[in-house]
């Protein structure tokens with residue numbers, strides 16, 4: 001019971017305890033300077049530097065806990081928020097730029113069913129039963145049929161080959177799992193990614209803002225790098241046209257090189273090769289690209 005007392009006045013932050021999102025979330029917490037010691041098999045860890053308790057839960061259950069106010073905030077997938085039907089009860093505070101995939105209707109490549117509509121009245125297997133019911137309800141009504149929707153907790157792709165389903169609803173990222181099971185996607189129901197969600201009535205509004213801002217900084221730092229280079233003063237405009245920066249580039253004079261300036265600006269990480277090529281073409285030298293672990297922009 002002492003443990004429960006330890007949670008008093010702490011913001012409760014639910015994070016996935018395993019699975020696809022776990023490693024990414026640990027990196028986010030580390031980058032956000034949220035320190036904690038998690039003892040083996042314990043699903044609650046107190047932060048050592050902030051009034052936060054991390055609660056390790058299945059990603060699928062996190063939306064429910066956040067919506068009910070049992071925890072103040074959490075990290076889960078948009079698909080899980082939708083499946084739990086709590087999108088109106090929680091605030092989606094921030095998209096996290098990982099866990100990106102699509103929720104798709106899939107059928108055997110060589111089978112009879114090649115559309116969503118052709119599955120009406122047949123057998124569908126999924127981990128997303130409540131969402132599936134919503135999808136098939138109007139179709140069933142229009143066709144006067146009843147689609148059978150069955151829950152399985154994982155390895156959904158096996159259901160068609162094993163004779164349990166005519167089609168499945170499951171997540172697709174690279175498509176490898178689907179193809180290996182002899183399936184293809186005939187309809188995309190939603191695209192999804194991981195999100196930071198918060199209870200709308202949490203009393204920890206300031207701390208929620210602080211955590212959100214830190215996590216936003218980690219995500220932004222992954223998208224941007226700092227590009228710095230030297231260029232002749234007369235070519236500054238050619239350089240800054242290539243690296244305008246987020247709010248303008250920083251330009252400073254080079255003491256020992258008359259007529260030269262040093263420029264630094266944030267650029268999108270994925271464009272760094274092209275930008276360095278262009279800077280070289282306009283006569284920039286000593287072009288450096290530096291990554292950073294967090295930022296506030």
Ligand SMILES: Nc1ncnc2c1ncn2[C@@H]1O[C@H](COP(=O)(O)OP(=O)(O)OP(=O)(O)O)[C@@H](O)[C@H]1O
Pocket residue numbers: 016018019020021058059060076077078079080098099100101154171172173174192193194
């Ligand atoms: N292949 C994928 N690519 C990207 N994101 C995915 C993928 N599979 C799942 N996700 C995202 O990760 C979330 C959690 O999926 P995961 O399969 O890890 O479930 P889990 O219940 O946490 O773990 P497990 O399946 O091991 O029990 C999903 O709701 C989805 O948002």
Ligand SMILES: O=P(O)(O)OC[C@H]1O[C@H](OP(=O)(O)OP(=O)(O)O)[C@H](O)[C@@H]1O
Pocket residue numbers: 020153154155156157170171172173174175176177178
């Ligand atoms: O398109 P892909 O890149 O192959 O990814 C899709 C697979 O990833 C997820 O499952 P996961 O591997 O998390 O395991 P699970 O089947 O136990 O849920 C999802 O349920 C698919 O099976």
